[in-house]
Amino acid sequence: MQNCDLIMSHPEPRIIQISRRLSFSASHRLHSNSLSEEENKRIFGKCNNPNGHGHNYKAIVTVRGKIDPITGMVMNLTDLKQYMEECITVPLDHKNVDKDVPYFQNVVSTVENITVFIWEELQKRLPAGLLYEVCVHETDSNSAIYRGE
Numbered sequence: 001m002q003n004c005d006l007i008m009s010h011p012e013p014r015i016i017q018i019s020r021r022l023s024f025s026a027s028h029r030l031h032s033n034s035l036s037e038e039e040n041k042r043i044f045g046k047c048n049n050p051n052g053h054g055h056n057y058k059a060i061v062t063v064r065g066k067i068d069p070i071t072g073m074v075m076n077l078t079d080l081k082q083y084m085e086e087c088i089t090v091p092l093d094h095k096n097v098d099k100d101v102p103y104f105q106n107v108v109s110t111v112e113n114i115t116v117f118i119w120e121e122l123q124k125r126l127p128a129g130l131l132y133e134v135c136v137h138e139t140d141s142n143s144a145i146y147r148g149e
Helices: 003-009 037-048 077-092 111-123
Strands: 015-028 053-066 131-137 143-146
Antiparallel strands (some): 015 053
16 A cells, blocks of 8 residues: 555544754843843843843744645645744844844843744744644753743
8 A cells, every 4th residue: 555545544634743943043131121230130140141142042843733635744844944934044043132123122032932932923924723832942951842822
């Protein structure tokens, strides 16, 4: 039996997750306009440096859905790549997140909030219900995962 026949013979479309990774470099300063200078220094420590600091981030976007019996795909990975470039590379890569991205004008640019920003941008472009998870690795030790909750 050929692969296509195997997929077609299953009574219900199978649900699967697929992921794509993208790297970007950006700088930021952890600083809340709602806190005093002293509180910012105490809470964020060296990450509150007035000149900021940078990271080589890795974003992993996962979509989840039914395998199309004709194409064998949940979605075309070429399309996902394009959406990720529009939502991650264009606004964030080689940028000072706090100064170059309007979203972060009054939002602290933590890895958590960067992850939510990417989710929100992708939600505007992807078919409804397809986006499952956004994971952003800020360092080898620090990452955030968001599933729209």
